[in-house]
Amino acid sequence: MKPFLRVRGLRSGYAGGVVLGGLDLDAEEGGIVAVLGRNGVGKTTLISTVMGFVRPYEGSITLDGRELAGARVDVIARAGVGVVPQGRRVFAPLTVAEHLAIAARRRAATGPWNRARILYLLPRLGERLGHRGDELSGGEQQMLAIARALLGNPRLLLLDEPSDGLAPAIVSQVGEVIREVSAEGMTVVLVEQNLALALSVAEHVAVMQKGSIVHRAPCAEFASSPGDRRRLLGVD
Known part of the structure; x- marks a missing residue:
């Protein structure tokens, strides 16, 4: 079956420097792929390149x-790509x-995500409608960033470190949102340092090193392979 998202030979970087050096990545329709890797391997550059930044x-x-590849951000967004950026x-x-x-x-003319549904899924935002962005907690800001992306009714959702700096209860809620959108057929690419979150929601992992994907595996296989986790990520 042809992947819904198919990345082949992707090279990109900044000011002529190379960060991604011929990267390949696949994601099936409705599936969740967790992109893992140590700091500085190019994960955010991958998200930024797919989104057109x-x-x-x-x-x-x-x-x-x-x-x-190479299209403007607005063209990519209209094609059905949404992003929850790091920070x-x-x-x-x-x-x-x-x-x-x-x-x-x-918002796309058709699609299940509208304001009413967003506020049902993320009720805390409904309680904070009159609050400014700088008056929100980190968790509330993350929920707002997710809501903003979902209102575009994307077919592919890119999430860059959505658990960064969040309390465990909010991380758990982020995981629930990811599962729900995937269950409805949205494809998700999740860049994440929180291995527990990534393995709890994703079906497949793709591990990056030095701008390339060097290891792919089903999540269950990767979760049961402490040797691979130590070798590739430096964690047990």
Whole structure:
């Protein structure tokens, strides 16, 4: 079966420097792939290149057969790609309600995710509609970043370190959201340092080293292989 997301020979970086050196990655429709790796191996560059924030030097990125490598961010978003960036990047002066209203303007004409459903899934946001971005906790900002992405009704959701700096209870809630969107057919690529979260939600792992995927495995296999985890990630 052809992968829904297919990345081949992807090379990209910054100011002529190479970070990704011929990377390949697949994700099946409705599946969750966790991209793992130590700091500095290029995980965020991968997310940024797929989303169009970084222009690739060469290689192919296809979504459901459509080539997106080198396309503008707005073109990629309209093709069905949404992103939850590392660090949340909410707008400090805007309220939660204003964030959601702006995201809803770009909402696809069809799709299950609207404001009412977002607030049902993430009720804390409903309690904070009048609060500014800089008045939210880290967990609330992360929920807002996820809500903003879902309102675009993406077919592919890219999440870059969504558990970073969050309390365990909020990390658990992030995991529940990821499972729910995948159960409804959304494809998810999850970049994550929290191995417990990644292994609890993903079906497959892809481990990066020095800008390339060097190991692929089903999550159950990787979870039962402490030798692979020590060798590839330096963790038990």
